[in-house]
Each structure stands twice: as C-alpha cells, then as structure tokens.
Amino acid sequence: MVSMDIDKEMGAVAGVLSREQKQKGMLIHAFQEIQKECNYLPEETLETLGRELDVPMSVVYSTASFYKHFYFKPRGKKIVKVCTGTACHVRGASEVLKALEGEFGVKEGETTPDLSMTLETVGCVGCCGLAPVATINEDVIGEIDMKRVAEIIKSVKEDLS
Amino acid sequence: MADKIITMEIDGHSVQLPDGMNLVDAARMVGVDIPNLCHLEHMRGVGACRMCMVEVEGSRGPNTACTMKTKEGLKIKTDSAQIKDLRKMVIDLILSMHPLDCMTCPKAGVCWLQDLAYRLDVRESNYTRKSFNHAIDDANGFIERDPNYCILCGKCVRVCTAQNTNILEFMGRGVGAKVTTAQDKPLHETDCTFCGSCLDACPVNAILESGRRAKGREWQLEKADTTCTLCGSACSLVVSEGVDGIVKVTSPKPNAFICAVGRFGFDALNADTRVMNPKIRKNGALEDASWEDALDAVSAKLKAAKANPAKVGIIANASVTNEDAYMLQKLGRAAVGTNNVDSTASLSDTATIPAYLKAFGGIPEVENCLCDADLIVTMGVNASQWSRALPAHDAKIRKTVSGGAKLIVLDPADSAYAGIAAKNLKLAEGTDTYALAAIMAVLVKENMIPAERARRTDGFDAVKAAASADDAAKLAEAAGLSLDDVKEAADLIAKAKLPMILYSTGVTGKDNGADAVLSALNLAALTGGQVIPVLLDANAVGAAMMGLSTATLPGFAAAPAGGMSAAEMLKGGLDFLYAVGDVPVSGKPASFVVAQVSHMNDMASSADVVLPGPAFIEQDGSIINYYGAERTLWSTIASEAEYFSPWEVAAELSERIGGGERAEDIEDVMAEIEQFAMPCDEPVLNAAVIKPSKGAGSASIKSAGSMMALNGSIIGASRVAKLMREAVKA
Numbered sequence: 001m002v003s004m005d006i007d008k009e010m011g012a013v014a015g016v017l018s019r020e021q022k023q024k025g026m027l028i029h030a031f032q033e034i035q036k037e038c039n040y041l042p043e044e045t046l047e048t049l050g051r052e053l054d055v056p057m058s059v060v061y062s063t064a065s066f067y068k069h070f071y072f073k074p075r076g077k078k079i080v081k082v083c084t085g086t087a088c089h090v091r092g093a094s095e096v097l098k099a100l101e102g103e104f105g106v107k108e109g110e111t112t113p114d115l116s117m118t119l120e121t122v123g124c125v126g127c128c129g130l131a132p133v134a135t136i137n138e139d140v141i142g143e144i145d146m147k148r149v150a151e152i153i154k155s156v157k158e159d160l161s
Numbered sequence: 162m163a164d165k166i167i168t169m170e171i172d173g174h175s176v177q178l179p180d181g182m183n184l185v186d187a188a189r190m191v192g193v194d195i196p197n198l199c200h201l202e203h204m205r206g207v208g209a210c211r212m213c214m215v216e217v218e219g220s221r222g223p224n225t226a227c228t229m230k231t232k233e234g235l236k237i238k239t240d241s242a243q244i245k246d247l248r249k250m251v252i253d254l255i256l257s258m259h260p261l262d263c264m265t266c267p268k269a270g271v272c273w274l275q276d277l278a279y280r281l282d283v284r285e286s287n288y289t290r291k292s293f294n295h296a297i298d299d300a301n302g303f304i305e306r307d308p309n310y311c312i313l314c315g316k317c318v319r320v321c322t323a324q325n326t327n328i329l330e331f332m333g334r335g336v337g338a339k340v341t342t343a344q345d346k347p348l349h350e351t352d353c354t355f356c357g358s359c360l361d362a363c364p365v366n367a368i369l370e371s372g373r374r375a376k377g378r379e380w381q382l383e384k385a386d387t388t389c390t391l392c393g394s395a396c397s398l399v400v401s402e403g404v405d406g407i408v409k410v411t412s413p414k415p416n417a418f419i420c421a422v423g424r425f426g427f428d429a430l431n432a433d434t435r436v437m438n439p440k441i442r443k444n445g446a447l448e449d450a451s452w453e454d455a456l457d458a459v460s461a462k463l464k465a466a467k468a469n470p471a472k473v474g475i476i477a478n479a480s481v482t483n484e485d486a487y488m489l490q491k492l493g494r495a496a497v498g499t500n501n502v503d504s505t506a507s508l509s510d511t512a513t514i515p516a517y518l519k520a521f522g523g524i525p526e527v528e529n530c531l532c533d534a535d536l537i538v539t540m541g542v543n544a545s546q547w548s549r550a551l552p553a554h555d556a557k558i559r560k561t562v563s564g565g566a567k568l569i570v571l572d573p574a575d576s577a578y579a580g581i582a583a584k585n586l587k588l589a590e591g592t593d594t595y596a597l598a599a600i601m602a603v604l605v606k607e608n609m610i611p612a613e614r615a616r617r618t619d620g621f622d623a624v625k626a627a628a629s630a631d632d633a634a635k636l637a638e639a640a641g642l643s644l645d646d647v648k649e650a651a652d653l654i655a656k657a658k659l660p661m662i663l664y665s666t667g668v669t670g671k672d673n674g675a676d677a678v679l680s681a682l683n684l685a686a687l688t689g690g691q692v693i694p695v696l697l698d699a700n701a702v703g704a705a706m707m708g709l710s711t712a713t714l715p716g717f718a719a720a721p722a723g724g725m726s727a728a729e730m731l732k733g734g735l736d737f738l739y740a741v742g743d744v745p746v747s748g749k750p751a752s753f754v755v756a757q758v759s760h761m762n763d764m765a766s767s768a769d770v771v772l773p774g775p776a777f778i779e780q781d782g783s784i785i786n787y788y789g790a791e792r793t794l795w796s797t798i799a800s801e802a803e804y805f806s807p808w809e810v811a812a813e814l815s816e817r818i819g820g821g822e823r824a825e826d827i828e829d830v831m832a833e834i835e836q837f838a839m840p841c842d843e844p845v846l847n848a849a850v851i852k853p854s855k856g857a858g859s860a861s862i863k864s865a866g867s868m869m870a871l872n873g874s875i876i877g878a879s880r881v882a883k884l885m886r887e888a889v890k891a
Contacts, residue, residue, distance in 0.1 A: 043344065054580065056327030057343035065332045072344070 023053040027063045031070050040071040076111045076118035078156045081135045084121045087128035096132050097121065099149045104156075117156045169235040180233070184226040185213055188239065195239050196248060196280070198255075198273050198364050199314035200227040201416045203532070204323065204564070209315050211251050212277065215239045223247060249281045255312050257288035258336075259365070266366050270379030273364035274312060295339060301349040302880055303371055303425050304357060308339050311367035315340070317359035320416050323563040324556040325581070326546065328353045340367070354546045355421040355884060356556070361412045370409045377403030386413065388784060388792040389423040390480035390699035390777045391872050394553035395786040396423055400778055402797060406431070410778070418560070420552035422868065422881050430776050430800065432878030434760045438803045440771040447771060452803070456810075459739075459770050460817035462753045466737035467497050467818060474501035474730040474751065477709060478742030478871060479698030481807055482782030482794060483838075484830040486700065486707035487715060488808035488815075489741065494708070496820025500724030501735070504709045505744055505871060506701035507727050509666050509862040512674025513694045514705045514712055519675070520682050523717050524702050525844035526789040527691050529659060531557050534691075536657030538569045540593055540681065541667015542695050543864045545577055549888045550864040551665075554695055558663070567657070569650050571596055572667060584650045589641030591856035593668055597680040598853045599636035599647045600654065601628040601687060609655035610688055618686050618846040625687075627850040636853060660690035666697065666867075670860025680851045696787045697867045703785035707834060716837035728861060739814075740764045741774065741807045743874050745862065757807055762874035773804040776875055781806065781827060791838070 030053075034045050041064055050060045064070045082088075082097045097108065100119055104112050111118040125133050130142025136155060141148060165180040171193050178187045183206055185195050198210035206213075206227025214223040218236035223244060226237070238244065255274060263269050278284075295308035313331070318340055321329045328351050332339050342351045359368045382401040389396045396419045399411045407427045412419045429435075439455035440447040450458075466473045475493045477486065486504065493502035517524050531537070537558060544555035559581065562568050567583040570576045573590045588596050604610055605628040618624075637647045654660050662681045668674050678692070685692045696702070708715040711724035730738065731750050738751035742758060749767040756768035759776035775781075780794045805813075808830055816823040824830050862870050869876060869885055876882055 058321075058327050058330035061343040062330035062332055066334045 023055050026053055031064050040074050074115055076115050078117045078136050080117055081120045081122045083125050083133040085124035087131040088133055091131040093132045096144050096149060103153050167231055167233040169231055171237055172239055178231045180231060182231045184229040184231060187231045193239055195226045196277055197227060199316060201316055201319060212248055214244055214247050216241055216244060249283055252278050252281055252283045253286050257286035258291050260309060261285060267369055267373050268366040298347045300347055303355045304348055305369045305371050307367055310365050311340055312365055313338060314364060316362035317368060320358040320362045323560045324418060325559040326354060329359060357424045358418055361415045373409055376408040382408055383797055385795050385797045387778055387794050391422055392551055392868050393696040393698055393787055394551050395699040396553050398423060418553050418556035421884055422876060426879045426881050429875045429879035434878045435802055436758055436761060436771055436773040438773060442769045455770050455772060456813060459755050460814055463737060463814060464818045470497050470499040472736035473497050473499045474725060474735045475739045476727045476730055476744050477504050478744055479504035479506040479701045479704045481741055482780055482784055483703040483707050483834055484782040484827055485807040486704045486709035487834045488811035488830060490708040492811040492815045496815040496818050500721055501730055502709055503711050503727040504704040505727060506698045506704055509697045509860045510669035512669040512678050516675040516678035518717055520679060520846055521844045524789045527693055529691055531661060532561050534561055534566050534659050534661035536567045536653060536660040537561060538662045539578060540571045540664040542663050542665040548865055549868050549885060567653055569653060583653060586642055586646055586650060591671055592640040593677040594680050594851060594853040595636050595640035597684050598631055599633050599640060600651045601684055602631035602633035602636060603648055603651040604655060605629045618848045621848045623850050624683050624848045654688055660688050662692045663695050665695035666860040666863045671856030672858045673854045673856035676851050682846060683848055686846045694787055697862060697864060700784035702789060706785055743872055745870050757810060760874035760878050772810060773802050775804050775806055
C-alpha cells in the first residue's frame with residue numbers, strides 16, 4: 001500500500017519543502033505505487049489520495065494526466081502495441097492493426113471488456129529491420145504476417161483459459 | 162505600502178516607479194500598455210502567453226514583462242519592430258487553433274484575442290488549422306464552457322485556485338492540453354459553486370454566461386456600476402442590459418470575486434413572486450390596488466396609530482440605502498414620534514456600533530484592502546463560498562492567504578479555515594477577550610512591537626500598562642489555550658507588517674461582543690493593524706449612521722433609550738408595523754402590517770397592505786459597506802413592477818400624517834443626509850482597558866444561512882435557489 005508519511009518518503013529534502021510542495025511532490029510517487037497495484041489509477045483510490053494529502057482532485061488529475069504512462073481506465077492483462085512507424089507502415093502495419101481490431105472488437109487505444117488485452121499503437125520500437133513489428137507486454141514480435149497475427153491472437157486468448 | 166521608488170526607462174522615456182513591482186502592472190501606471198493575454202493584475206505573472214515580450218537592454222533575447230519586476234536602471238522597449246513580429250507570430254499560432262467566427266461570437270468586442278489580432282493586423286493564421294472538437298459543457302444553466310475557444314492562458318485556473326475552489330485545471334499536456342475539471346466532468350457534477358470568477362477572467366469565448374448568446378452585441382449593452390446588497394460583502398457589480406433586459410452581471414475587475422447569487426440572481430427580477438403593484442387586504446385576501454388607494458389606507462391607519470406612538474414600529478432589511486434608512490427613521494421619529502425604528506442588522510450584531518462609537522465616535526473607513534494584509538486574524542468568522550455565507554469574504558480571505566499572507570484563526574468552533582491557517586487557536590466558548598488580552602500581554606511584556614508601529618491613540622498607555630501587568634499564562638488558560646500557542650500567534654502578529662483582524666457573528670452575537678471588538682481594536686492599534694467588521698447586512702453601517710437603529714440618531718448621535726429593537730418588535734403586540742424588505746418573522750407581529758417588498762415573503766403574506774419595492778440592483782442611492790466606505794447604487798433597469806423606493810414612501814407618508822413637506826427627489830434627501838455622513842476623517846482610537854470576561858449567547862441570525870434568512874424571497878425566486886438548496890444539503 002502507498003505510504004502517506006510524506007516526511008519519511010521525502011527523506012532529507014522534506015525539511016526545506018513547504019507542506020504544499022511536499023503534498024504535490026508525493027503525487028507522482030503515489031500514482032506509480034497505485035498503478036503498480038491496480039494496473040491503472042482508479043477514481044476512488046485517487047479520491048482517497050487527494051483527501052489524505054489534502055490536494056484537490058483537479059490538481060490530482062492535472063498532475064496525472066500530464067504523464068502518458070498513467071492510465072485512468074483499467075488496462076488489459078496483455079498490452080499489445082502495434083508499431084505504425086514508417087518502416088512498419090510500409091510493410092503493412094495497418095493490416096496487422098485491422099486484423100487485431102477485428103478479432104477483439106476493440107479500436108486502437110481500447111481495452112477488451114474482459115480486460116484480457118489493451119490494443120495500442122507506437123511510433124517505433126527500434127527494430128525497423130523486423131518490420132512490421134508489434135510487442136506483447138515486454139516481448140517483441142517481428143516480421144508479422146497473417147500466421148504471426150494468429151499467434152498473437154492465440155497468445156492473448158491463452159491467458160484466458 | 163511606502164515602497165522605494167526607482168528610475169527606469171520605458172521606450173526611451175525615463176519613468177519613476179515603485180521598486181519590485183510587476184512590470185506589466187507598473188507600465189500601466191505610466192500609461193504604457195504591454196499587450197498580454199494571461200496576466201491577472203496584482204497576481205504573480207506566469208509568462209504563459211508570450212504576448213508581453215519586451216526587449217531588455219543587456220539581455221540576449223526578449224523577456225516576458227509579466228515575469229519581470231521593476232528595478233533601478235532597467236531599460237525596456239515595448240514596441241520595437243522585432244517585438245511586434247514576435248507578437249504577431251504568437252497571435253498567428255493561437256489563431257491556428259481558434260475558431261474564426263468573430264461575426265457571431267458573443268465575446269466579440271470584449272475578446273482580448275480579437276483585439277490583439279486587430280491591433281497587430283493578423284487576419285488569419287499562416288499555419289495549418291487544427292481543431293479538437295472538444296465537447297461543450299453547458300448543462301448547468303449558469304456557465305457554458307467551450308474548450309474549443311480556449312487559448313490556455315490559465316487565468317480561470319489561477320482565479321479558481323487562488324480562491325481555493327479548485328475546480329478548473331490543466332489536463333494533459335502539449336498541444337492536446339485542455340482546461341477542464343477532474344476527469345473532464347461537467348461543472349454541475351463537481352463541487353463548483355458557480356461563482357463565475359472564471360467568466361470574468363476568460364479573455365476569449367471559452368467560458369460564457371449561459372443564455373448570453375444573441376442577447377445583444379457587447380457594444381450595444383448599457384452598463385451600470387452598482388453595488389450588490391444581498392449580503393454584507395456588498396460587492397461592486399456591473400449590470401449589462403440589452404434591449405430585452407439584463408444580459409449579464411459581472412465583476413468590475415477580472416479577478417475580483419462576486420458570488421453566484423449576485424452574478425446570476427438577476428432572473429429573480431422577473432419572477433412570478435415579484436410584487437408588481439400595491440395590494441390591500443379585503444375580506445381576508447390581498448387584492449391589487451392603486452398606489453393612491455394603498456397610501457390612503459396606510460396613512461389613515463398610521464394617523465390613528467400615531468395617538469399611541471409607542472405601539473408603532475418600523476423595521477427595514479439593512480440592505481436599504483442610506484436615503485431609505487434616513488427617511489424611514491425620520492418618518493418614525495419626526496412624524497410619528499416613536500423610537501421603535503430599527504433594521505435587521507441588530508439581529509446579528511449589537512456589538513459593532515456601540516464599540517466603534519466608544520472607540521472612535523463613528524465608523525472610520527478602513528484604509529487598506531484586506532488584500533494588502535500579510536496577516537489575517539479571524540474571530541468567529543464563518544464565511545464560506547460553499548455554504549454561501551458571505552462568499553466574497555471567504556474568497557477574499559482565501560485569496561489573500563494564497564497570495565502569501567498568514568492566517569490565525571481564533572474560534573471556539575471548528576473553523577473551515579483550519580486547513581489554511583498558520584495557527585488555529587481553538588478557544589473555550591466566549592473567551593475571545595481572554596485570548597486577545599493574552600496575546601497583548603505577550604506582545605507588550607516581551608517587547609515584540611517596534612515603538613513606531615503602534616498607532617497614535619488616546620489612553621493607550623493605560624492599555625499597555627494593563628497588558629504588561631496581565632498574567633499571559635493565566636489569560637491563556639482561561640481561554641483554553643496553551644501559552645506556547647499564544648506566544649506563537651503573538652510572534653506572527655508582531656512580525657506582520659499589516660495585520661488585519663476580522664470578526665463576525667461568532668463574536669458579535671455574544672453579550673460581551675462590544676468588549677471583544679474593543680479588544681480587537683486595541684490589538685490592532687498596538688500592532689499597526691486594522692480591524693474589519695464582517696457584517697451580514699450590506700448597509701448595516703449606513704443604517705446605523707442614518708439613525709435606523711434603536712441606538713443611534715442620524716450622524717451616530719446617541720438615541721433616546723426605550724426604542725424597541727427589531728427582535729422586540731417582531732415578538733408582536735404593536736398596533737402598526739411598516740416592514741421593508743425581507744424581515745424574518747413568524748406570524749403577524751402587529752395588528753396592522755404594511756410590507757414593502759420586491760417579492761412576496763412571509764411578512765407580506767400576512768400583511769394588510771403590500772407595497773412594491775425595488776429589488777437588489779434596482780436600488781438607487783448609497784450604502785456604507787463594512788470597510789466604512791460609501792458605495793453608490795445606480796440602476797438603469799426598466800422594471801415592469803410599479804415600485805417606489807422606501808424613502809419615497811416614507812416621505813409621502815410623513816407628509817400625509819402631518820410631518821411637513823416631503824422631499825421631492827433623491828438629491829433633496831442626499832443633501833439632507835450629507836451633514837450626517839462620515840463624522841470621523843482622522844480617527845483617533847480612544848483606547849480603553851478592557852477587562853476580559855466570558856461571553857454568552859449567540860446571534861439570532863448567524864453567518865451560516867444568513868443569505869436565505871435576509872434575502873429568501875429574492876433568492877427563492879431565482880435559478881440560484883437550487884444552488885442554495887445544494888449548499889444546505891452539503
């Protein structure tokens with residue numbers, strides 16, 4: 001659970017910061033902890049956080065929404081990111097995306113209702129030689145053809161059983 | 162503030178300005194307008210819009226003036242060709258994401274972006290247009306937010322944050338950033354109080370009054386500066402009228418607070434409950450009548466009642482003007498011969514007037530604005546934007562604290578200010594005088610006040626001597642405080658340049674309220690500070706000054722004893738009562754009641770004659786606000802209600818019952834009351850040693866719920882009534 005002991009969390013820096021600064025400084029750390037535990041930032045948890053730190057909800061959401069890697073909706077167990085960078089685009093990334101969208105009934109950026117998968121796109125994953133590329137969580141899948149698409153689908157669905 | 166004056170150069174001209182002042186504000190003082198979109202006067206500059214860029218000699222590139230301060234020898238150019246080009250580019254960029262629909266935009270004429278685009282001759286953007294099609298938030302009935310117009314200047318965010326409402330914020334970042342609520346919820350699903358500070362701050366059309374569209378171009382609106390009389394905050398208002406009536410009510414300054422009731426309550430003027438013409442009770446029911454018949458009925462009764470003047474009374478809501486108050490008490494005292502004349506002010510405060518009369522012989526004008534204070538002490542002040550008790554006071558206190566002032570709370574109750582207070586002193590009930598005496602004892606004994614700080618006062622040595630003889634520890638104990646807490650508070654007060662002490666019904670409702678007020682005046686004098694009474698009625702001071710009080714005659718002269726106060730008159734038993742405006746009552750307080758009201762209320766429902774009166778923002782005349790300053794009320798509203806001002810009715814009745822020739826117009830009344838106004842120009846505190854005592858009792862109207870108690874008939878007739886209900890629920 002997230003520790004609300006600001007002074008402990010901030011260590012030696014705490015002494016020179018005002019109460020307000022400390023509260024705001026705690027936010028990012030708290031978001032990371034919450035997201036680690038819940039996989040996203042649930043509204044009720046943020047409300048508790050705001051109340052405990054005495055930080056208004058507008059500031060809580062303003063701070064969190066500044067960072068791309070904090071999410072306000074539940075995310076899937078598998079995060080599938082289809083690269084739509086130049087090389088992947090040329091090698092048919094849109095076909096890959098369309099196939100996955102069709103299979104799972106979600107659009108880019110959405111999560112399946114059963115929370116098995118979140119489908120996203122990325123600008124580049126740094127291995128254009130393997131285009132088209134996608135990642136499932138930390139794993140990179142390269143040279144995707146229809147067979148590999150089927151494998152991605154299978155790997156997502158596997159976890160359900 | 163007696164700041165150091167420096168000499169600097171603006172556009173080749175040598176100018177003298179206060180040192181360390183915001184450059185945009187300072188330039189305006191010498192008539193140089195540095196264009197900007199994001200700067201709020203007297204608030205810290207944030208450099209968001211980049212319009213205020215100026216060339217600074219010795220600096221490599223241009224700087225934003227709003228984030229710079231005046232200093233000796235600074236040389237800036239505000240209008241060079243390079244600066245103009247930069248500003249053009251900024252406008253060009255903003256226009257690439259801004260709708261170009263000035264021909265139908267309701268903000269045309271007051272839009273800062275339109276104005277700057279015009280001045281810099283930027284017709285349309287050179288960049289690719291981009292729009293996000295953000296959803297419009299317009300379901301609340303008060304404020305319409307359309308983020309598609311937003312230029313991300315952040316003014317609304319800063320005013321909302323400074324007053325601690327904290328609803329609007331930047332969400333996201335970069336080009337996709339948006340000013341909205343937490344989770345982008347519509348305003349009515351948030352804790353928004355609909356004060357509309359964001360409306361006055363928005364330089365474009367991103368935040369607009371609901372119902373403002375197609376009601377008249379900005380330059381067609383007739384604008385009248387007036388003063389709100391719905392609560393003791395008595396805010397300045399600008400009423401904008403189109404051909405079909407009031408279009409909007411705004412604050413005269415973009416970052417001055419006015420509340421939802423003052424801003425949006427104007428729809429009450431045309432409500433069904435509005436009293437359009439006089440009514441006379443016939444066979445048990447109120448029936449429409451002419452003014453002539455109504456005045457005949459009233460004057461006949463009053464003439465008969467005059468035989469026993471002790472049984473005649475006059476009470477007005479202390480939102481009436483000075484002119485009304487004066488003529489009403491004159492009707493009572495001169496024409497009828499009764500001292501039963503009072504206002505609703507005495508229902509919440511019987512301490513301020515006697516205390517100030519004792520100390521100064523009148524109510525001196527407070528020299529400084531609350532916003533100048535670097536330390537605020539609140540005593541029994543329960544103002545709140547959320548419960549809608551003196552909301553503007555609450556906002557001012559919070560804004561001043563947001564701006565860096567420290568706050569000390571002296572209150573037996575749990576204060577809403579505890580969260581923002583530097584020192585929260587929870588007293589034992591009724592021990593304000595002990596706490597103040599303890600603080601003064603510490604200050605004097607420990608020599609914490611520089612000699613030049615204390616204001617020149619009469620009898621002050623005695624107060625000092627008494628304080629130095631006091632036992633601070635014992636006094637603190639009597640107030641239920643630790644000596645350390647008292648010492649810390651004293652230390653904060655001693656360090657402050659301008660401490661301001663605010664007190665309200667928590668103090669004035671106690672039987673020793675006047676002593677607490679005098680103690681506060683002593684403390685303020687000792688520390689070079691000021692005292693601000695937080696009164697519930699807009700014209701509480703003016704009513705007393707005009708003699709509409711059992712304690713005072715016009716000009717604050719002492720009134721003969723024996724007059725019945727409002728509370729006593731409302732208990733019942735009078736033969737004749739003339740009640741003006743909302744006067745809280747249950748049952749019928751006199752055998753014959755004349756109620757002059759703008760909207761039907763409890764008093765009018767049981768009255769024998771009902772006369773139409775002006776509603777707030779329809780009044781003409783003047784009031785004296787809680788700062789002791791005169792404010793004028795000026796109305797241009799063409800009402801369909803056939804009302805006369807209370808002073809006119811009082812003058813007419815006076816003449817009819819043999820009180821002499823009546824004043825014909827308001828100038829006559831103004832000339833007559835001039836001799837009674839503002840008796841103390843250079844107030845010298847006549848300090849007296851106050852022996853601490855334990856106070857008991859409480860005001861019959863407290864700040865919480867006061868707006869409804871004193872203006873229920875007007876507020877109830879407006880769309881803001883639903884906000885009041887929510888406030889009560891919360």
